[in-house]
Amino acid sequence: MRPLARPPAAVGASIPPPRRAPGARRGAVAAAAAPGGGRPTRLGVAIRCARGNDRETNRPQRRETVPAPTASPPSPAPRSQKQLHLQRELEAMGQDAVEQRLQDALEVPAGHALAAAVDAALARGAPALVAELPPARSPTAAAALAATYAAAGVDAIVVTAPAVAAAAAAGAAPPAPRDDDADAAAAAACLLAAVRAAPTVPVLLRDWIVHPLQLADLKAAGAAGALGAAAAVLGRGAPTLTGFGAAMGLDVPLEVVNAGEAEGAADAGVPLVAVNVSLALSLGAIPGAGDAVASGVVAALPPGMAALVGVDSAAGAAGAARAGAAAVVVKAAWWAAASDRGLAVGDAVAEMRDALSLDD
Numbered sequence: 001m002r003p004l005a006r007p008p009a010a011v012g013a014s015i016p017p018p019r020r021a022p023g024a025r026r027g028a029v030a031a032a033a034a035p036g037g038g039r040p041t042r043l044g045v046a047i048r049c050a051r052g053n054d055r056e057t058n059r060p061q062r063r064e065t066v067p068a069p070t071a072s073p074p075s076p077a078p079r080s081q082k083q084l085h086l087q088r089e090l091e092a093m094g095q096d097a098v099e100q101r102l103q104d105a106l107e108v109p110a111g112h113a114l115a116a117a118v119d120a121a122l123a124r125g126a127p128a129l130v131a132e133l134p135p136a137r138s139p140t141a142a143a144a145l146a147a148t149y150a151a152a153g154v155d156a157i158v159v160t161a162p163a164v165a166a167a168a169a170a171g172a173a174p175p176a177p178r179d180d181d182a183d184a185a186a187a188a189a190c191l192l193a194a195v196r197a198a199p200t201v202p203v204l205l206r207d208w209i210v211h212p213l214q215l216a217d218l219k220a221a222g223a224a225g226a227l228g229a230a231a232a233v234l235g236r237g238a239p240t241l242t243g244f245g246a247a248m249g250l251d252v253p254l255e256v257v258n259a260g261e262a263e264g265a266a267d268a269g270v271p272l273v274a275v276n277v278s279l280a281l282s283l284g285a286i287p288g289a290g291d292a293v294a295s296g297v298v299a300a301l302p303p304g305m306a307a308l309v310g311v312d313s314a315a316g317a318a319g320a321a322r323a324g325a326a327a328v329v330v331k332a333a334w335w336a337a338a339s340d341r342g343l344a345v346g347d348a349v350a351e352m353r354d355a356l357s358l359d360d
Contacts, residue, residue, distance in 0.1 A: 083210055085184060086210065086211050086213065086214070089213070090211075090213065098213060101213065101216050102212055102213065102216055102244070104216075105215070105216035105219050105220070105248050106244075106247050106248055109247065109248055109249030110219055110224070110248060110249030110250055111249055112224075112249055112250070112251055113156075113202040113224040113225075113251070114156055114202040114204065114224045114225050114251035115251050115272070116202075117155045117156050117201075117202050118155070118306070118326050118327050120155070121155050121327070122326060125357070126321065126353070126356040126357050126358075127317075127320065127321050127325050127326055127327050127328050127356050128155040128156065128326065128327035128328070129154050129155050129156075129327070129328060129330065129349065129352055129353060129356060130154065130155060130156040130157070130158060130204075130308065130327050130328065130329045130330065131149045131154040131156070131157055131158065131329075131330055131335065131349075132158040132160060132206065132329055132330060132331050132332045132335075133145045133146065133149065133157060133158060133159055133160070133194070133332060133335075134332045134335060134336055135160060135162070135332065136159070136190050138190075139189040139190050139192070139193035140193065141190075142159060142189075142190035142191075142193045142194045142197075143193040143194060143196065143197035144197070145194070146159075146193070146194035146195075146197040146198040146201075146203065147197040147198055148345050149198070149201075149345060149349075150197070150198035150200065150201040151346075152345045152346040152348075152349040153346070153349055153353075154201065154349060155201070155202075155327070156201060156202040156203070156204065156224065156327075157194060157198055157201055157202070157203045157204070158203075158204050158205075158206050158227060158329060159187075159190050159191050159194045159203060159204070159205050159206065160205075160206040160207075160332065161183065161186075161187035161205060161206065161207035161208075162183050162186050162187060162190075163183045163187075163207075164206060164207055164208065164228070164278075187205065187207060188217065188221065191203065191205050191218070191221050191223055192221045192222070195221060195222040195223060196222075202224035202225070202251075203222075203223055203224060204223060204224055204225045204226055204227055204251075205218055205223055205226050205227070205228075206226070206227040206228050206277070206278065207226065207227075207228045208228050208230075208233070208278075209226050209227075209228045209229040209241065209252065210229075210233065210234065210241075211241075212240070212241060212244035212245075214226070215241075215244055215245050215248055215250055215252065216248070218250065219248050219249070219250055223250070224250065224251060225245060225250040225251035225252050225253075226245070226250070226252050227253065227255070227274055227277050227278060227308075227329070228255070228277075228278045229241050229242065229245075229252050229253070229254055229255060230254075230255040230278060230279055231254050231255060231256050231257075231261045231264070231265060232255075232257065232261070232279065234254075238254050238265065238268065238270070239265075239268040239269065239270060242254050242270050242272075243269075246271075251272060252272075253272045253273050253274035253277075253307075253308050254270050254272070254273050254274065255273070255274045255275070255277060255278050255279055256273050256274070256275060256297070257275075257279055257297070258297060259297055259300040259301070262297065262300070262301050262302065262305065262307075263302055265305070266301075266302040266304075266305050270305075271304075271305065271306065272305070272306050272307075272308070272326075273301070273305060273306075273307050273308070274307070274308045274309075274310070274329070275294045275297050275298055275307055275308070275309045275310065275325075276293075276294035276297075276309055276310040276311070277308060277309075277310035277329050278310075292319065294309050294310070294311075294316070294319075294320065295309070295316075295319040295320055295322065295323040295325075296323070298320060298323040298324055298325050299323040299324060301324070306326040306327075307324075307325050307326055307327075308325070308326065308327045308328070308329055309323075309325040309327070309328050309329065310328075310329045310331055311328050311329070311330055311331065311334070312330070312331045312333050312334045313334065314351060314352060314354075314355035315355070316328075317330065317352055317355040317356055318355045318356070318358060321355075321356050321358055322358065328352075328356065330352055334352075335348060338351070
């Protein structure tokens with residue numbers, strides 16, 4: 001793997017570039033990957049994610065772009081709190097301990113479970129269905145939710161960190177002061193509970209991901225990856241972070257808000273992006289415009305790049321499927337609304353699957 005740039009300076013600590021773990025299937029991956037890309041096909045997502053930020057493939061050709069949408073920016077308070085929390089943790093550990101922790105996380109890579117689940121869904125003829133769980137007040141509640149959604153047949157599950165969920169609920173209002181250490185502990189406990197309750201389904205954490213140490217923690221908890229690594233936040237550090245994730249065997253889609261950011265990610269070798277997941281897209285106050293913009297961004301992705309698209313309606317899911325999304329992340333608000341309509345989780349999953357199938 002090509003050595004990567006250092007991680008974002010905002011979180012401090014010098015981190016060595018990821019190295020390929022002993023026994024990693026570089027030869028098999030390189031032999032199986034078909035050059036040229038195109039829309040995701042069977043095995044394509046897992047192959048590209050296993051390769052990570054490897055630039056040995058053909059550089060994608062420039063495609064038409066779409067007008068840049070606006071994105072609801074991450075609330076600066078939770079994001080800066082996350083960085084400060086990590087800064088304290090890094091300083092307490094010391095550089096040598098941080099480097100050792102990261103190298104240990106690279107020794108036995110995980111299996112890119114999310115990418116494998118996406119490939120399996122695409123082989124069945126539709127994008128993967130990823131469910132963002134409603135916020136859980138305790139690890140016991142998170143375990144119950146994860147078990148319910150896994151039994152209902154979703155392809156993957158997302159657990160949202162408390163601070164992120166609170167910021168989303170607050171909307172434009174300033175978030176209430178929070179205890180960073182307590183938030184981190186609560187997120188870790190809920191994630192671990194969900195992983196144990198749904199062992200056959202990939203479980204991801206949605207949080208502001210700004211440092212590889214967070215990924216090492218996720219791998220140790222048994223998570224399949226993370227959502228919340230945003231190109232707009234990480235800047236030049238984005239390939240470093242996703243590269244560490246790939247080397248650990250995790251799936252860490254890079255969140256982009258327009259075709260330009262997606263093209264920059266492709267140029268850096270990032271194989272998997274997220275659209276409208278942590279950064280909500282919009283066009284002013286036009287109802288449903290976010291779904292249309294997200295589909296437009298996906299349709300303009302460079303060849304060979306796979307996308308997870310956040311949706312909060314069946315129509316949005318269908319639009320993402322038509323545009324070529326590899327997976328849709330159905331947001332917690334939709335599941336809550338489905339429950340309010342009297343739908344059991346299994347019936348809600350079936351309704352969303354129908355939308356993704358594009359059957360008339």
